[in-house]
Amino acid sequence: MAVEILPTHSPVLFEQAVARAASVLRSGGVVGLPTETVYGLAANALDPKAVQRIYDIKGRPRRNPVIVHVAGMEQAQACARRWPAMAETLASGFWPGPLTLVVERHPDIPEVVTAGGATVGLRWPQHPLMQAVIRACGFPLAAPSANLANQLSPTSALHVARELDGRIPLVVDGGQCQVGIESTVVDVTGSQPKVLRPGMISEAAIRRMLGFGAASAPAGAGAGAGPVENAGRVSTPGQAPGGPESDRGMLRSPGQLERHYAPRARLRVLEWGSEQALMEMLGREKIGDPSKVVVLAHTRIPSTGTLPHVCVIPDDPEAYARALYAELHRCDESGAEWIVVETPPAGPAWAGIHDRLRRASAPLG
Ligand code: TXA
Ligand code: MG
Numbered sequence: 001m002a003v004e005i006l007p008t009h010s011p012v013l014f015e016q017a018v019a020r021a022a023s024v025l026r027s028g029g030v031v032g033l034p035t036e037t038v039y040g041l042a043a044n045a046l047d048p049k050a051v052q053r054i055y056d057i058k059g060r061p062r063r064n065p066v067i068v069h070v071a072g073m074e075q076a077q078a079c080a081r082r083w084p085a086m087a088e089t090l091a092s093g094f095w096p097g098p099l100t101l102v103v104e105r106h107p108d109i110p111e112v113v114t115a116g117g118a119t120v121g122l123r124w125p126q127h128p129l130m131q132a133v134i135r136a137c138g139f140p141l142a143a144p145s146a147n148l149a150n151q152l153s154p155t156s157a158l159h160v161a162r163e164l165d166g167r168i169p170l171v172v173d174g175g176q177c178q179v180g181i182e183s184t185v186v187d188v189t190g191s192q193p194k195v196l197r198p199g200m201i202s203e204a205a206i207r208r209m210l211g212f213g214a215a216s217a218p219a220g221a222g223a224g225a226g227p228v229e230n231a232g233r234v235s236t237p238g239q240a241p242g243g244p245e246s247d248r249g250m251l252r253s254p255g256q257l258e259r260h261y262a263p264r265a266r267l268r269v270l271e272w273g274s275e276q277a278l279m280e281m282l283g284r285e286k287i288g289d290p291s292k293v294v295v296l297a298h299t300r301i302p303s304t305g306t307l308p309h310v311c312v313i314p315d316d317p318e319a320y321a322r323a324l325y326a327e328l329h330r331c332d333e334s335g336a337e338w339i340v341v342e343t344p345p346a347g348p349a350w351a352g353i354h355d356r357l358r359r360a361s362a363p364l365g
Helices: 011-026 048-058 073-078 085-094 128-137 157-164 203-209 275-284 317-333 348-361
Strands: 004-006 031-033 040-044 099-104 119-123 170-172 184-187 194-197 266-270 293-297 309-312 338-342
Touching: 004 011, 004 157, 011 031, 011 040, 011 128, 011 170, 031 128, 031 157, 040 048, 040 128, 073 085, 085 099, 085 203, 157 170, 203 348, 266 348, 293 317, 309 317, 317 348
Parallel strands: 004 170, 031 170, 099 184, 266 338, 293 309, 293 338
Antiparallel strands: 031 040, 099 119, 184 194
């Protein structure tokens, strides 16, 4: 492989990797960096040419804005024109962590970052390597997930290296991502927060942090906002969730195009009682050769051998999210044509997982 993978498993290697990455970033280059959610493809967020390189490398649609990563509250506030009370409450409660806050963009943030829009997505990630690189650079880092557009996000350095080999000089290996799916994206520019992309910080947790009860009635004080709207739930294929696009053609929300976060194999989410019932379902779905099928199951595990490739995925939302993309990558590497996923449990903690599986199973185009 042409792309260099920098290890970080000793203090010396960690410091060397930080220095190498920061030096590439300072000169306007692009590097793959670990975060706790998924690996990011990072560039200097204040350098439009550097950010443009991210779009070119990924083949990313120009109207899809990029998240800006910071290492501290002050740095976040410097990227925003206004810092609403809701942003302060959510940032204090969940940062550093898997939460992106959409706020009004500061004029210093180049338009290419925000896809010409008036808002910017900000996140202070938890991963120590990412934090150290941002601090060493002294500027915030624009970073989408480090995959080609519409493909599965990478949760290991090897995933990044395989997909972007020849397109980037280096990726820093910060281990397996501990969250495993992308951050929750919340728009806090209005009077009410809107969850644009569900993630492992649930809508319920956001509501609690803002001082709302379980239902939709505001509990009084809080940050002075109404109930959380989840714009991501009302999407229709090809259209951005939450209604018409705004901001000069920028996608209104990260719901983006419907098929996303997708493995190469076709994916179906199914629920079955017995293995017999599953086989009948596969027949109805015209899923032929069982040797080309990988089943990801968490409770009803096929065991007769009729389906030779069965993978057991943990029945706990945090562990499930951590394992999900790694398993989907493995399915693709094994040459599977179909991935059949046992429907995960319902409930707020699983919302981000359901969202990604729905997007991974959406038809092409
Ligand atoms: O966990 C994550 O969020 C990862 C890591 C690397 O931080 N990043 C990530 O970036 O998933 P990306 O580009 O693959 O997805 C970011 C999503 C996009 O779908 C984009 O539409 C949305 O966030 N987004 C970014 N800025 C936005 C803005 N100003 N308004 C609305 N949505 C925004
Ligand atoms: Mg992405």
